[in-house]
Amino acid sequence: MSSNEQAVVSLLSQLALSFDGAVLGVALAYAAVRSVLKYTSTSSALCKLRKAPSVQVSDLRSILAADASSEGSNESRPSDGKLVIVRGTVEAKSAIDGSWKSLRPNVLVSQESGDKAVVIQRTQTCIYNEWKGFFGWTSDLRTIFARSWREQESTSLRTVSFILVEAGKWPQMDFVVVNMDGSRHPLPLTTVYHQLQPVNPSPYTFLQALFGHEYPVGLLDEEKILPLGKDITAVGICSFKNGIAEIKSCKDIPYFLTEMTKDQMVVDLAFSTKVLLVSGIVLGSLSIGILGYALVRNWNRWKEWRHNRQQQRANPPAIDDSESQIVSEEDTTDVPDGQLCVICLTRRRRSAFIPCGHLVCCHICAISVEREVTPKCPVCRQEIRTSVRIYDS
Template sequence: MSSTINDRLVSLLTQLALATDGLGAGVVLAFFTIQAWKNFRYTSSALERIRHAKSVTISDLRSLLIDDNSSQTQSDKQFVIIRGLVEAKSVVDGSWKNLMPSSSSSSSIGNSGGLLVSHQSGAKGVVLQNTQTCVYNDIKGLFGYAFDFRSLFGNPLRGQKTLSLSTIPFVLVQNGDSKSPDSTDYVFVNLEGSLHPLPLTTCYHHLQPIPTTPYTLIQAIAGYTYPVGLLDEEKILPLGKEITAVGHCTLQDGNPQINACKKIPYFLSDMTKDQMIVHLVSRKKILFWVGIVLGSVSLGVLGYSLTRSWQRLKEWRHRRQIQHSREEEIANLDATTEDNRADEETEDIPEGQLCIICLMRRKRAAFVPCGHFVCCYRCALSVERDSAPKCPLCRQNIRTSVRIYDS
């Protein structure tokens, strides 16, 4: 049922895109062009901010923030890049007993500051994410192709569902200080309000096959996608992992705290500052050329569509003018016919001069280009108004007729 709805949706979108000589496709390409240029500006701004951001060691961070607060509260110097090791906040607080994992078999927080423990692999960390992903087949059927159109408009990982995401307070400490319980050089990581991806490490990976049914065989023959397995994954942010934090750093209750910045695509990352710059430069170039190509194609499609629409408008106006002139000719003919009706009705018309169509009126019109003089003017106009006008005598295609007057 879902595949049928997707097929109909794609068919409708295709018809809308190709309507009016590609106007819909041009509008869609223009929309993607605008999105590409928005991402280009966003990436350029993020690249400049990261280039000018200070790479501060955790030991120097407290003194830097104190100096900033004494001079100006909101300064660009507070946007910093820090690299350190992940450690539970209970370590720097001295609550070493809280580091003991809970005896529960499921992922849990032992107590107020305990570690998160994977119930599958036993890995310990400060962030634990459990996801399940439904894996679909990609085999061509007998009557179609198992192509997932939903991947064009959404997340390519179909059916992904995050079952749980657990976090405990954690900090970044300078390399070499994680084993020292008396060290006070740390920065607290505030994940509140952050939608940035986390540098998690996969600690458990299991693919469970889904049993097939007779309905699955019908789906395979018809070429529709169907689930073949359920992928269960657990990812964790382990203790002691070296990561980079990018964001605004402030003093909260005398302790440094770093918060995510919405204008930057990174918050916590495995990459260093130089690697981030290289990645952003590459992304900036790709977005620039994508915007150029999509913009050129969209302008070409829109130009072609507007040109075709203008030509159709001109043709429609020309047909209207021809129709209007024909209506005037018919009106004049009716007036002339009314004036000459009495003479024609009383006049004795020889048998060879009668119209071969109505056999009532005198021959008055000749067809062009054949030149046959066989109809009255009214019947000649009726022949011209046909979709494929032909001479009633020789059956040759005609363009128009000429009224013939007696001398």
């Protein structure tokens, strides 16, 4: 672990344990609430996924017609659709248009591999390195507050309209149009190109390294495609639009286009719900315990402080004759600046704190420090137990 990472860990640990761990308890409570909310949404998606029928493309029309008839509607009436799981093969929509355009289908061609596809995603990532240089403290600050500068990524996505057809059937009379509008679900893309190219240094790069700035060292190019003929599963709301079956993503389901089957998705979601439930219970229990400990600890400190204040008001601190004589002598005697009390700046330093051992206060100021709720040394801020009167020999 580098010195920068150690500084970050030390800062975060001090922040988390402040107020007797109350900050850590609040953070764990927030994580527990997030886990419970995520568990609720995931379990709801799991129930919907289990009830959703898994059908072939050719069975969609009968499934949707039966659902429409059960609700007393017909195909011409607009419907909200039905959640279904469809397994099919990717094909360009232009292939079933039935015109001369089908002879030259509207598809995308991979620039690197030459494969035909309906989705092409190109990603270019610039990888940066950093040397502290002669002014390395600036890079330390950026490491703590701007670690995302180490990579800069640009992504371009091209798509064409595509459909899912039933594999092995020709002519393809039954199909479902895939509507990707508004979908943010991950796509089952296949990587066809992956290359890391080094960046040649320039005089400006030398200046960047000299002053502790980040400089590019490599350029990573990636190309992923959704090829024609790939078997995928579509999970979403299916309905008829102008007599054509169309499926679009459902925001409540974490899947849209995937290579997994229904059983695999159910197993994956069931495992996620178990993990979220256990993590929510564990984090909630820890947060309750830590917050309870911090609350009791601070409550006891407040009661102790209140009791000491009441005692101090009822019985003001009295100083015996010998101490009053000492104080009077100290007040009338010239005291060098290096031996003045750091609190009152009028009397000589006479009391040493335990366990730190600092001799920085007079006897009266040391007593007032001891009676605080959390007595701490005014120099090192370490918590003290008591003070000892120091006498000159």
